[in-house]
Amino acid sequence: MLDPRRLSLLRDVAATGTIAAAAERAGCTAAAASQQLAALERDLGAALLERSARSVRLTTAGRVLADHAGRLLSSLADAERAVRDVAGLRGGTIQVAAFATAGISFVIPALTVFRNRHPDIELRFAELESAEALPEVRAGTIDLAVTHEYTPLSRPDLRGLDQRPLYREPMLLAVPSGLAPAGTAHADLADFAATPWVAALTSTGFQAATEMACRTAGFEPQVDIRVHSYPMLLAMVGAGFGVGLVPQLAAVAQHGVSYLPIARPTGLTRQIYATTRRTDQSPAARALAHYLYDALTLTTPK
Structure with missing residues (x-):
């Protein structure tokens, strides 16, 4: 696997014409930059730079890699921004499910608040009964499901799932x-x-x-x-x-x-939960669970 930091150095050598200038952009010494570029050549088994006492130039292989490096690093930057947007509730998608009585009474108001506060997140919804929703959450098709259980009846299979109690x-x-x-x-x-x-x-x-x-x-x-x-x-x-x-x-x-x-x-009684995958601590799902709880406090008898 190619090291993005070494690719960035090669791209900057191509742009500036010197290892020293590329090192300055990277915030390291010229010697350290030269060592990283040499390691990149060893990784690939190809010469990327033609060095002389006063200058450095890219070989044909170096120019090809530098060209690809620009596109690869740009894609990595886009991926990082997308992840940060999701973490900061500025992007991404959340898929939600709920059973009918919950949907009508408090889920729709909570979804409305979510949509108004986080308009850049794509919101998708499906009406599903709890028995249908639980396997969908486990499979990753649904990010958050509002589900219910009747107590003291036996509990369903909750392996791999987390549940936040909302209302009994x-x-x-x-x-x-x-x-x-x-x-x-x-x-x-x-x-x-x-x-x-x-x-x-x-x-x-x-x-x-x-x-x-x-x-x-x-x-x-x-x-x-x-x-x-x-x-x-x-x-x-x-x-x-x-x-x-x-x-x-x-x-x-x-x-x-x-x-x-x-x-x-x-x-x-009927216990209502916000159900999510245990391995996916989605910021959007956490925010929605909070809005669901708030909506319930406004719609249920005290």
């Missing part, structure tokens, strides 16, 4: 407004043991979370309706087809739906 949100019971118990602002899940339930598809982790919460309350839920998204779950609840559990961030205003905190603790 409680679960609420969504009920048709006509079923909301009079005179109380809380719900005991056992009171809804005989009520039809609306729950997630069995392919999603949330179905297991719903079953676990109901079993903790002493019954098996009667799941008549299975859906893919929280908006559909809430639409079904609002239409009177049953009750369902939703995380706090998904509990948006919906006609015909009331939200009740769970009176008897089930231990079920």
Whole structure:
């Protein structure tokens, strides 16, 4: 591998015509510069300079290398500037993913702040559920993913990943407004043991979370309706087809739906994380994680 410092000396000899002048540009002595140029010749096994008592001139091989050296050193300088721009949040690309409820409630506001403060960084976004996003982060396709886990369910494979906790949100019971118990602002899940339930598809982790919460309350839920998204779950609840559990961030205003905190603790919560690769401490990802946390403090109940 050619040493860029030696290439720079050769380029400067070609430009100035003397080793002394090239040494002055490099901030070293003429003797040191001469030694470095001799080492470059040994590395290549070719004579690069024709030396005499009063002058030095480049050989044909020296002129060819000096010409390439200019382009190589220019490319190295461009690469260094690009890296410094990324480190200083003045360039580069960040690829972000988030699940829908997080995206709508706080990720989009955080991305807006990021875009306004760092307009030179290219921002790319994909809506992905956590099970899809984690392998993408591990593979390097996504730089930062907003992911979630339901506790106390088993944790996913997090090898090679770092997670910064952003928010732990409680679960609420969504009920048709006509079923909301009079005179109380809380719900005991056992009171809804005989009520039809609306729950997630069995392919999603949330179905297991719903079953676990109901079993903790002493019954098996009667799941008549299975859906893919929280908006559909809430639409079904609002239409009177049953009750369902939703995380706090998904509990948006919906006609015909009331939200009740769970009176008897089930231990079920949803923990939200900013997930990144352990080996990539991206300045842009660190900055975005900070903006995500700030956005959450503005959008979640105190």
